[in-house]
Amino acid sequence: MLKIRTTRRFLFSSVPAAFAGMALGGRAIARDGDAFHFEVTRTDEEWRAMLTETEYTIMRLGGTEAPKSDPLWDSEEDGTYTCKGCDLPLYEGRFKVVIDKGWLFYRHSYPNSVLTGIDKSVYSQFAQRDGDKDAPMLPTEVDISQFSDEERDLLDPLLSLEVHCRRCASHLGHILYVENKLVHCINGTSLNFSPEAA
Template sequence: MHDHKERTMTHSVNRRGMLKGSAMALAAAPFAGSVKAAVPAGQDGFQYEITRTEEEWRTQLGEYDFNILRMGATEDQGASPLWDDYREGSYTCKGCDLPVYTGNWRVETKKKWLFFRQSEPNSLLMNIDWPASANKNPAFAIFTSIEVHCRRCASHMGHILLIEEQVLHCINGASLNFTPEAA
């Protein structure tokens, strides 16, 4: 018989710590324009339904969108015309047209990115996004975030963050195609 011991964390994170960490991450967000995902899209070992060569992705997306969807960059704050468009409708992955969000899950903020409470079921996968500096300085590990990407083509969507006391998907408008709901 094995003696099983309960494992406990050596540190705890309380609500104040989470809020403080999120506030620090938001304060750093304006400087994150050149930050890229730790693993470029499609290079994480997962078998995606849709694969293309780098050249094919560049041709389909153009350089700006390629940098966001395939290299994991973050668009500049307010760069997407969708950030303040709260019409009902559907959002699909720009890489493969998979439905990923609907307008009824949009959350209005003044942060100038798109925020959603949740995605469409079975549309996204997650990964840990470590800042490059975290390997050299553990203090930067607080900026670690949850990256979300399309489960069909691996295109980078954005991150899951704590915003205004809500866990939200913070999404690059460049990663999405929007179709307004018919009137």
């Protein structure tokens, strides 16, 4: 288990970095003991066979793609965005907001298409990239029981809402407050896009 010695100085100096990292990761979704039963389930081997290594890292391990790595991050084309894991329609082009941060942002999803959960991961933005700026980033777990109540009060606002597909549990991204907008910040790697028919 990772041991961290936490001081007030550490907390106050790390809060800005944590805010910067909120858009950068999530955790695997379909954990043992989840009360929700997903309609589409696959073994780990089946997921690995159908997804590329990067897609698997993002959708099944809760990673985050590098900014601007998906070609549709700034597209304003009308159409439907579906889950790459199960083809469930999630977002529509008209729900999209282009924000120059490098991910796909939406005002909302289709009704009953996504689930959310509190993501308690602590992120290390660039340490896990090993020099590859295009590599997906993974969350790092920290045992929160080691923090005092006062420290948790300081850290709680840093928790983000993870978004995942309600049909197959694939990690999609997070709900964040970006440029005065509450938006779904989504990994394009988790989606397929079908342009609107002319």
